[in-house]
Amino acid sequence: MLLDERIVTLFKQNLQHTLTYWSVFFSFGLCIALLGPTILDLRCQTQSTLQEITWVFFSQQFCLLIGSAVGGIFKKTLFCSLTALFVSSLLISVVFAIIPLCHNVLVLAVVMAVAGLAMGVIDTIANIQLVKLYQKDSAVFLQALHFFIGLGALVSPLIADPFLSETNCLQGNNTSNATEVMHHIRHTLTSPSASNLSQYELPMEGEVVTQVSYAFWIMALINLPVPIAVFLLMKRESMVPCCRSSSPLLLTRDELAMETQGTDAQDPPSKDSDMEGHGSLFSCCRGERLQDVPVSFFGIYILGGLVLFMTDGIVGEYSGFVYSYAVANPMNMAHKTAGCLASVFWAAITVGRLGAIPLSYRFKPAGLLLVNLSGVIVTVLLLLIFCKSTAFLFVGTWFLGMFLSSIFPCMLAYTEDILEYQGCATTVLVTSAGMGEMVCQVMVGLIIHIKGSYSFLLSGMIIGCLGFILFFILLFFHRTYKQHLTVGLGKTHITE
Known part of the structure; x- marks a missing residue:
């Protein structure tokens, strides 16, 4: 066997937690890879220039960085972590659904900034929770976690491809672009520097003929099971107020540790409370x-x-x-x-x-x-x-x-x-x-x-x-x- 019985047993014991963290990383991969192929169609939708649409990339990447940095504040308890994951994964579906409604490049940049924040929070929390869950055996499960980013990043462009415009999706009166030129611009736009694209003049006005909206709506539906999976995990751990059972499963980690410390001052704090109580470096x-x-x-x-x-x-x-x-x-x-x-x-x-x-x-x-x-x-x-x-x-x-x-x-x-x-x-x-x-x-x-x-x-x-x-x-x-x-x-x- 590639893995011994101990690893398999650990995985079975934490099956729902692990699959949930893997699913949110699949959601992360879907979101990070969909913007690149669709950027020219989004330029047509917002009727913006090539230079203006690249700010959408920047807003997403910059806010992803911020989300990664602030994601650590949600790690103190499992309740905070799962709540942040639920909100973030749900936001990604919402963002996918409303991107086709954004007809201004500034509004689109703000929407993608929200997606970036959600992705950053997912990135930090999912990694932290898997490390806490498996500790010395975490390397195996972290590799699988990051595999799901790549899987999402591979699936996303495949879904978008049938809906991408082969020629310019803004039909002006005086400009006609060959398929090869549009293919070249689309791939060059994925880099953060668009200064070398100033030689291309694409129409700013005209009839929008793109069908890229369907790609985003399909992705919103595909991503929807992810926040549902997080919600079900929260329900299992009795973290949903309206669905709490008489004996909460997770009074265990945070509250039980505090009760133990309060009733017996001589007992050392539990390992979980020690790990989850850290809020800063x-x-x-x-x-x-x-x-x-x-x-x-x-x-x-x-x-x-x-x-x-x-x-x-x-x-x-x-x-x-x-x-x-x-x-x-x-x-x-x-x-x-x-x-x-x-x-x-x-x-x-x-x-x-x-x-x-x-x-x-x-x-x-x-x-x-x-x-x-x-x-x-x-x-x-x-x-x-x-x-x-x-x-x-x-x-x-x-x-x-x-x-x-x-x-x-x-x-x-x-x-x-x-x-x-x-x-x-x-x-x-x-x-x-x-x-x-x-x-x-x-x-x-x-x-x-x-x-x-x-x-x-x-x-x-x-x-x-x-x-x-x-x-x-x-x-x-x-x-x-x-x-x-x-x-x-x-x-x-x-x-x-």
């Missing part, structure tokens, strides 16, 4: 004075976040600019062929996360991280060496996606293992990863604009090497932190 110091906390404690947070800043930055910049790189010199690939590269990249990430599920059980997260980070550097180096090979660009794209796929869940499991599953590191890591994806896209976009398309791979190589170096520094801080804990434990025994 400093409160994770377990009551120690701030000056007694070692530098390595904070170094683990910072370095773990920086590694994910770099690796998720590569994911963002590669998916955003691989098309632009492929159609430019020296590749000069056909637009339709180059458009497949991003799909190959995301398919590789999805398959890689699926394959990493059994690997996470067999090998420790630190070992997998070392292999993956090395693989990223080697793959990008080979892409640089064979920079004129169209075939190797597809092969390299696939392997790069495979190596990048499991870095985030492995780093999350590794860091939380070091810090004993208090949940504080998850907020830092999720926020750092989102920030890296946004910042690296913008920085690499500016570099490509100034230095040319060849700097695309060179930038990825530099970012990958920085991530690799930071990971080795993280290993050193881990060793230092373990020594501090050992010394502290020895002092405690002497005192006793």
Whole structure:
């Protein structure tokens, strides 16, 4: 068997919780991948310019980052976490339903900002709850969790594709655009820099002939079972006021811990109350004075976040600019062929996360991280060496996606293992990863604009090497932190 009986038993015991967290991440994937393919049709719907519609991307990504950062405040109790997940997943369905009604680009940007906030909250809370649920076995289930993002991101464009306009969806009197040109603009718009699209003049007025509304309404219906699943979990845990049973199942975790502390002051607080009572980074110091906390404690947070800043930055910049790189010199690939590269990249990430599920059980997260980070550097180096090979660009794209796929869940499991599953590191890591994806896209976009398309791979190589170096520094801080804990434990025994 790929998994032993203990893991299977744990999964069965937490089946409904686990499936619910996986489903909300599927919802996350649906939302994050639907905007890119439909952006030109949304431009027609709002009758805006190419430059104006790119602000919709920015509003979603920026608010996703904010949602990831503030999501940690909902982790104190399971009630807060599930309530936030229910509201967030329901908001995504509502957003899908009302996007076709947005005929102004500013209104559309606000709506997508709300979706971004909901996605950020989902990202943080689902990761935290799975880590709390499985602790030392969380790596396996985190890999599966992130697989569902990729699954949602693959399903979403497939549903949208039949409803996308092949030609310009605003029928003006003096402009007629070929299908190939529209295909090129659609793929270029997925990157955060639209300055190179100023040469294209698309009509601002005319009859709107897009059918993209049906895609969003279908996605709203597909996503609707997700908030229902969260609601059913809340009902099972007796968190719904109108559906509470006489003996609530979850007086257990939060309230029972407080009752125990109140009735018997000599008993130590329960493990669950210790984990769920932390509200900030400093409160994770377990009551120690701030000056007694070692530098390595904070170094683990910072370095773990920086590694994910770099690796998720590569994911963002590669998916955003691989098309632009492929159609430019020296590749000069056909637009339709180059458009497949991003799909190959995301398919590789999805398959890689699926394959990493059994690997996470067999090998420790630190070992997998070392292999993956090395693989990223080697793959990008080979892409640089064979920079004129169209075939190797597809092969390299696939392997790069495979190596990048499991870095985030492995780093999350590794860091939380070091810090004993208090949940504080998850907020830092999720926020750092989102920030890296946004910042690296913008920085690499500016570099490509100034230095040319060849700097695309060179930038990825530099970012990958920085991530690799930071990971080795993280290993050193881990060793230092373990020594501090050992010394502290020895002092405690002497005192006793």
